[in-house]
Amino acid sequence: MSDYFVDVPLRWSDMDAYGHVNNVQFLRLLEDARVVAFSDWFGQDRSLVDEGVLVARHEIEYLAPLTFRQAPVRIGMWTMRITPASFDVGYEVREPAGSDRTPDTVYARAETTLVLYDFETARPRRMAPHVKDNLLSFGGGEVPFRWRRR
Template sequence: MPEEPAPAETLRYRVDVPLRWSDMDAYGHVNNVQFLRLLEDARVIGFEGWFGQDRSVLSEGILVARHEIEYLAPLQFRLPPIVVEMWATKIGGAGFDLAYEVRDGRSTPDTVYARAETTLVLYDFATSTPRRMDDALRSVLDQHSGDPVAFRWRRR
């Protein structure tokens, strides 16, 4: 009997995101709120890489509907950028989830500082309603899709 093929590995998109001195809190760590900015920076850079400059998913209309983040290790300010890996999950008719891992990216073993997930909804600002995903967008997201975020609370 032939062996079943191994599951496809998630195609994660890696984005270098610089830290800002102002990201630090009074304890010398990157503030928890600033992690959302790091994710936004990665998303904007990643979408240009995924969709190109001619098609901006951001300018076509997209809204953040939800964020979930799990902090795993303190991130201290440093000059080298951190690495954010991202991939699409749960692709629906008018939106999708975007998964992230915020990583050191330069050490061995590689430290994972946070895992997160953002729900994004395609939106038509002219009609103030969600809009359907077209085949071209779905195809790109499918190329960058993978498993849901491995949050620790989900393993219980």
């Protein structure tokens, strides 16, 4: 895992009729985190972040219930399996270390496979070398899933 994280605010409406942040909304929080991370990781280079990256796959495990509060959740993020045309992002959604709630609680772990795509030619495209270098510098290990099927 890299040290990189994004603090993502919740919305009251993220809760469902059970009074917990809905399982689908966790994916929405990950989307918000990616927007910030890709901006941080690639700066003004919009070739990656804009319209050239497709989500090909998600895997997520829910580990503890989360209820709305005004304080954001912390989403640790790192890269994995960088290939010429794709990469994976790992996530850990957790309570910040200094929180006045139960610190370090892990609410969910997840990973996303992203594919670089050229919308004009409608084909996968190759990663520029400096993009690969950036992604490598945020590299981390496998997501420690508990229930992954094998």
